[in-house]
Amino acid sequence: MDVLVVGGAGYIGSHAVTQLIDKGYEVTVVDNLLTGHREAVHPEANFVLADIRDKEVLSQVFEARNFVCVFHFAASSLVGESVEQPLKYFDNNVTGMISLLEVMVDHGVNKIIFSSTAAVYGDVDIPMINEDLPTNPVNPYGLSKRMMEQIMEWCQEAYGMNYISLRYFNVAGALEGGNIGEDHHPETHLIPIILQVANNQREYVTIFGDDYHTPDGTCIRDYIHVVDLIDAHIKAYEYLNDGGQSQVFNLGSSQGFSVKEIVEACRQVTDCCIPAQIGERREGDPAKLVASSDKAREILGWQPQYDDIKKIIASAWAWHQTRPEGYGEE
Ligand SMILES: NC(=O)c1ccc[n+]([C@@H]2O[C@H](COP(=O)([O-])OP(=O)(O)OC[C@H]3O[C@@H](n4cnc5c(N)ncnc54)[C@H](O)[C@@H]3O)[C@@H](O)[C@H]2O)c1
């Protein structure tokens, strides 16, 4: 029950830490606070301020504990930045993964649950994406994540490293009453940006393009609540622990919402008018990304609880209202 969460001070990782502790796991967090927040880490977790590329410190952490599994959330994850600074992404993401796997192999830890992304599929034009679709990442971020998957595949062959790669679609929401939530600088994700308008922190939201081949012309995405997402991680670990094979799973709600529909849903949840302006397309945005998550439902027995986009938005809204400035400067 002793687990390591790397990137546990970030948005998604901090939810993993809280949910693992609630389930009785002993949790150690390694995070360099590049984009994370010390305050986001549950007080009962052991916190180590370190970079996963620092193998010496990482080895000390492994020597001090008896980990049964590693949950790997630590990465740089801005698509646009990855195009401008590809080496940053290959260094942090790919080098970080190699360092982590080396230390795991050295210490006989053979289970890893990994944060992958829909970006491994690239620019696809099909109604519903399942895991059999060939990968074709179109930016360095997506490529780095695909490379990390491939590295795990070879480590499975060579060292018996068991992995589950979870390809997230659009993660949103916050643990209700949990005092943790999304706080990125800069914020690029649609829902927190819209909620910043409702909170009078921005004047309006820019809709990136309304000339896509979709019913209302704006991009369609599949939003999954962070609590449901972490539930799938814990189920993935239990599955490996029961002798399950290494696998890749999509994690989404299998429902698509356009940008305009998300803006409208946010208006209804917040009861604010939320001005929106149509802007240029954002480079690299596919028109539509919706997951088939049937495989995760069938093999992991995963059953997302948040099936209503307004409930997902309401949980994010509660966080942003309580902490409009996020965690503040640290
Ligand atoms: N947010 C999404 O919608 C989404 C979608 C698909 C995939 N993902 C993936 O999920 C993971 C978590 O995303 P997030 O939104 O919580 O991001 P985040 O930036 O909030 O969290 C990442 C955490 O990792 C830490 N970190 C980064 N590099 C590190 C390193 N070298 N050593 C130690 N710590 C390091 C950061 O300080 C931060 O706390 C990432 O791997 C991301 O690629 C996120």
Ligand SMILES: O=c1ccn([C@@H]2O[C@H](COP(=O)(O)OP(=O)(O)O[C@H]3O[C@H](CO)[C@H](O)[C@H](O)[C@H]3O)[C@@H](O)[C@H]2O)c(=O)[nH]1
């Ligand atoms: O101010 C904004 C912000 C976003 N959008 C639009 O809203 C949709 C969602 O955008 P996000 O930035 O919230 O999310 P993405 O779909 O671009 O990105 C998500 O999916 C990617 C894979 O495709 C990565 O995994 C990434 O980490 C994850 O957040 C997109 O159509 C985007 O163009 C706007 O119109 N205005």
